[in-house]
Amino acid sequence: MTTERRDDDLQRWFDAAREAQRRDAPSFExxxxxxxxxxxxxxxxxxxxxxxxxxxxxxxxxxxxALWWPRDEATSVDEPNQRAAAHDLDATFAATLAAIxxxxxxxxxxxxxxxxxxxxxxxxxxxxERLFAPWDESPR
Amino acid sequence: MHLDSLKHELGALHEGAFGWAxxxxxxxxxLAGDVLQIAYCRVLAGEAVFEGRARLRTWLFGVxxxxxxxxxxxxxxxxxxxxxxxxLDQRAGAAPSPHERAERHEAVSAxxxxxxxxxxxxxxxxxxxxxxxxxISEAAAxxxxxxxxxxxxxxxxxxxxxxxxxxxxxxx
Numbered sequence: 001m002t003t004e005r006r007d008d009d010l011q012r013w014f015d016a017a018r019e020a021q022r023r024d025a026p027s028f029e030x031x032x033x034x035x036x037x038x039x040x041x042x043x044x045x046x047x048x049x050x051x052x053x054x055x056x057x058x059x060x061x062x063x064x065x066a067l068w069w070p071r072d073e074a075t076s077v078d079e080p081n082q083r084a085a086a087h088d089l090d091a092t093f094a095a096t097l098a099a100i101x102x103x104x105x106x107x108x109x110x111x112x113x114x115x116x117x118x119x120x121x122x123x124x125x126x127x128x129e130r131l132f133a134p135w136d137e138s139p140r
Numbered sequence: 141m142h143l144d145s146l147k148h149e150l151g152a153l154h155e156g157a158f159g160w161a162x163x164x165x166x167x168x169x170x171l172a173g174d175v176l177q178i179a180y181c182r183v184l185a186g187e188a189v190f191e192g193r194a195r196l197r198t199w200l201f202g203v204x205x206x207x208x209x210x211x212x213x214x215x216x217x218x219x220x221x222x223x224x225x226x227x228l229d230q231r232a233g234a235a236p237s238p239h240e241r242a243e244r245h246e247a248v249s250a251x252x253x254x255x256x257x258x259x260x261x262x263x264x265x266x267x268x269x270x271x272x273x274x275x276i277s278e279a280a281a282x283x284x285x286x287x288x289x290x291x292x293x294x295x296x297x298x299x300x301x302x303x304x305x306x307x308x309x310x311x312x
Contacts, residue, residue, distance in 0.1 A: 007270075007298065009302070010266075010270055010298060010301065010302070011270055013250070013251045013305065014251065014266075014270035014271055016251075017251050017252065017271075018159065018271050021158075021159050021162065022155040022156075022158070022159060024169070025154065025155045025158035025159070026158065026173050026176075027154075028150070028151040028154035029151075031154070031173065031176050031177055031180060032147065032150075032151075032180055034177050035176075035177045035178075035179075035180035035181040035183075035184055036181075036184060038177060038178075038181050039181055039184055039185055
């Protein structure tokens with residue numbers, strides 16, 4: 001005798017009980033409507049959309065802060081040797097400016113060199129050394 | 141799945157889901173109705189989402205079972221073994237003939253009493269397999285247990301149910 005045949009008696013009992021029980025079930029439409037009316041009204045945006053908006057706002061604030069934050073040249077140099085090189089460059093540049101001021105060139109002042117420094121410190125340093133070194137070495 | 145098509149599919153499963161809710165709620169009809177409402181409410185609110193990883197019926201029955209457990213716990217109700225038989229008795233009418241009605245009444249009543257004497261797991265597995273016609277593997281998925289465990293509950297449940305039904309028949 002197979003399992004299915006042996007289970008026939010159980011199946012008959014359940015079939016009889018199932019029919020009686022299902023006739024007693026509330027209609028789907030009424031239950032669904034009750035569930036719809038039971039739902040709380042959303043207070044605002046759906047949770048997922050609200051989260052995305054918050055994320056976008058945070059990203060925008062971060063981007064704006066990154067753009068507007070004052071840049072510090074010294075802190076922008078990360079490597080220790082680069083930082084030391086920048087320090088040497090500044091010291092050399094200050095000495096060059098002092099030499100220019102004391103030389104009284106007339107047509108070329110330290111302001112010119114300062115303007116060049118804004119565009120490129122290295123270029124300004126090279127220019128200053130090329131222009132004034134021979135003069136600086138000459139006897140005053 | 142779109143809500144309209146999901147609603148249509150849920151409508152087809154509604155009677156079975158009610159029978160399942162009834163079993164999970166200790167045959168409390170009002171509580172079973174509430175449980176179904178809450179389950180549908182969670183579907184509508186997007187708290188219970190069908191992702192297609194299981195069959196829709198498996199997923200729905202799992203949701204209904206979870207809600208039923210929460211509600212039974214919340215309301216502090218305990219399943220009453222004596223009420224279930226009487227509740228099923230009330231639903232056993234409307235058979236085509238008096239003879240069939242009497243037979244059905246007797247069978248439903250006896251089955252209700254016997255089922256309530258089984259362990260919850262045995263009762264749930266037998267309900268899913270014999271009421272809903274699901275495979276044991278699907279019943280295991282609904283209950284969140286392994287297939288081997290579900291098969292064990294199924295076999296023991298059948299054996300115990302037969303014994304209990306014989307006792308009920310002899311007693312009556």
